[in-house]
Amino acid sequence: MEILLATRYTDKTGYTPIHISTTKYRLFSGNSMGIRPGALFLRRFHLTRQRLQEAGLISFWTDDVLNSRKILIRKEQRLTEQFDELASITQDERQVVLGVQQLLGAFLMLAMGSILACLFLIAELFGSINN
Known part of the structure; x- marks a missing residue:
């Protein structure tokens, strides 16, 4: 959700007109693990995870991943915008050499006019000879 808000609704100065709650409920595919109930290491695992969470490392790592993704998406958007601008400039200012296929109608009209003038x-x- 944060990536979507940051890339679509945040301007260049960092202003986001949408309020985000201070309570964070992050759900990533790596947050859930399948552990057998009654496993010997389960208590130790929970304690380690709790220490990481209380130290703020999980939030720090998650924020780092999200920020790097936001930066990458913004760079891609800037590059596509610049490419679109360059493409529109080159299409407008580019001179096209016309070939026979493009000028065929004009040549046919010229030939018909010449034949009609000759007639x-x-x-x-x-x-004038008969008079």
Whole structure:
């Protein structure tokens, strides 16, 4: 959720118009483990996890992972925005060399006009000879 808020709703100055609760309930796929009930190491495991949590290491590590992911997504977004800007600039300013296929209609109109002009010229010549 934090990644989504940071990448979509946070501006360049770091302002987020959405309130996030101070109580954090993080759910990641690595948070759950399958441990057999009554395992000998279960108490030791719980104590170690509690010490890590009380020391703030779990929150620190999780925040570090989330922040690095946020930074990566923002960099990707900036790169795509810059690429889109460059692509639009090059498409607008690029000159295209026209080939025969693009100018075929113009050549056909020119040929039809020339043929029609020649026909009228021949008609005028025959008309002036008969008079």
